[in-house]
Amino acid sequence: MNKHRLMSPGPTPVPEKVLLRMADTMIHHRTPQFQAVLKDVNIKIKKVFQTENPVLIFASSGSGAMETSVVNLLSKGDKALVIRGGKFGERFSEICKVYGVETVDYDVTWGESADIETLEKLLKDNPGIKVVYSTLCETSTGVVNNIEAIAKIVADTKAVLVVDAISGLTADELKTDEWGVDVTICGSQKGLMLPPGLAFLSISPKAQKLVEASDLPKYYFDLKAALKSYKKDDTPWTPAVSLIMGLNLVLDMMLKEGMGNIIKRHARLADLTRSAVKAMGLEIFAKTPSNAVTSVKVPEGVDGSALVKKMRDEQGITVAGGQGNFKGKIFRIAHLGYMDVYDTISAISGIEIVLKELGYNVKLGSGVAKIETLLT
Numbered sequence: 001m002n003k004h005r006l007m008s009p010g011p012t013p014v015p016e017k018v019l020l021r022m023a024d025t026m027i028h029h030r031t032p033q034f035q036a037v038l039k040d041v042n043i044k045i046k047k048v049f050q051t052e053n054p055v056l057i058f059a060s061s062g063s064g065a066m067e068t069s070v071v072n073l074l075s076k077g078d079k080a081l082v083i084r085g086g087k088f089g090e091r092f093s094e095i096c097k098v099y100g101v102e103t104v105d106y107d108v109t110w111g112e113s114a115d116i117e118t119l120e121k122l123l124k125d126n127p128g129i130k131v132v133y134s135t136l137c138e139t140s141t142g143v144v145n146n147i148e149a150i151a152k153i154v155a156d157t158k159a160v161l162v163v164d165a166i167s168g169l170t171a172d173e174l175k176t177d178e179w180g181v182d183v184t185i186c187g188s189q190k191g192l193m194l195p196p197g198l199a200f201l202s203i204s205p206k207a208q209k210l211v212e213a214s215d216l217p218k219y220y221f222d223l224k225a226a227l228k229s230y231k232k233d234d235t236p237w238t239p240a241v242s243l244i245m246g247l248n249l250v251l252d253m254m255l256k257e258g259m260g261n262i263i264k265r266h267a268r269l270a271d272l273t274r275s276a277v278k279a280m281g282l283e284i285f286a287k288t289p290s291n292a293v294t295s296v297k298v299p300e301g302v303d304g305s306a307l308v309k310k311m312r313d314e315q316g317i318t319v320a321g322g323q324g325n326f327k328g329k330i331f332r333i334a335h336l337g338y339m340d341v342y343d344t345i346s347a348i349s350g351i352e353i354v355l356k357e358l359g360y361n362v363k364l365g366s367g368v369a370k371i372e373t374l375l376t
Helices: 016-022 032-049 062-073 087-098 116-125 147-155 205-213 223-230 241-257 259-279 304-313 341-357 366-375
Strands: 055-058 079-084 102-107 129-135 160-164 183-187 199-203 293-297 330-334
Touching: 016 241, 032 055, 032 199, 032 241, 055 062, 055 223, 062 087, 062 129, 062 160, 062 183, 062 199, 062 205, 062 223, 079 087, 079 116, 087 102, 087 129, 087 160, 102 116, 116 129, 116 147, 129 147, 147 160, 160 205, 199 205, 199 223, 205 223, 241 259, 259 293, 259 341, 259 366, 304 330, 304 341, 330 341, 341 366
Parallel strands: 079 102, 079 129, 129 160, 160 183
Antiparallel strands: 055 199, 183 199, 293 330
16 A cells, blocks of 8 residues: 655645644534634735735636636737746636637747746737736746746736736745736645635736726626625635635644745755756756746656656656646656655655656666755
8 A cells, every 4th residue: 555645736735734624513604603714814815925905715726716817807809918838828818718808829938938028029019908817837837937027017008917826826936916916816726735626816906997897707706796795704605614714724824834934945845856856867847947846858768658657556656747748748746835855755766766667777766865965
């Protein structure tokens, strides 16, 4: 029997005491008891998002919040600029097109981050852009984008900046208010150390003006209804009660550690992982790698899909494979959320063993030894 280790960039491991909190007795959501919890959550989560703006919570995956941003900020015939450097950047375009929103697609080479000068030119050439969509960490490639620089460019226009921080929040630096990010989107199953099921969306006054003008169809994801309930520490629809109970404890844990320390912890694990990968003779795929996940090129002659399968089925360690055109060509090791150095060592050890079995000439222990050397 293998102990299962979850080293994917979502879902990520959930702390044991959070699991126990979520298993506690169910309470009704329209009661003073739950509203007190929600009020507490609403205050604390702003500190994680680094914003004074409302952070709205939906019972959905992160993609629900992505769709929410489209149907509430835009109208049919509007134009949005989408930075697409992977599967999740592309998702914004797909959602826009479903609702009749025209997109200017800035296609970034997978593995690279958005070029600021190119973005600036696209905005100048398309003055009617209402919303700019970007990602903090493009999970499919392991790339982190320079959101601070992107926000500075967008701030000089009438456009609103929406950032998909679903996997990047808490791992990569994101100063929502200080940098001028209008909408930050997140999901529960990444750096927030919860099961899937919650989506989050912070919204600035500038973005709220677009909400008032939007004519796209929405019902469950209506931000007008969500903001109205938010003012009363309530939700328009039934919330995921148990997940919010767990979230309240997670936020206590995070704020006790401190956001700066959490970013440093993720950066340390990312550095250890990448150092180990290089010591094994492997190459990092992302040119500007995120602290959330390390993307690694599959060495020539090795079956990348078999590597991921053997890691899961034989080593009991779940890592992620490549997506789209990079399926079988890269694999991804997370260092996100409730993970520590011994999780990283286990993952690197398993990768060494599997690579050896698949015919790659790796010196067993080389990656693990590198981590241990850096720790001493």
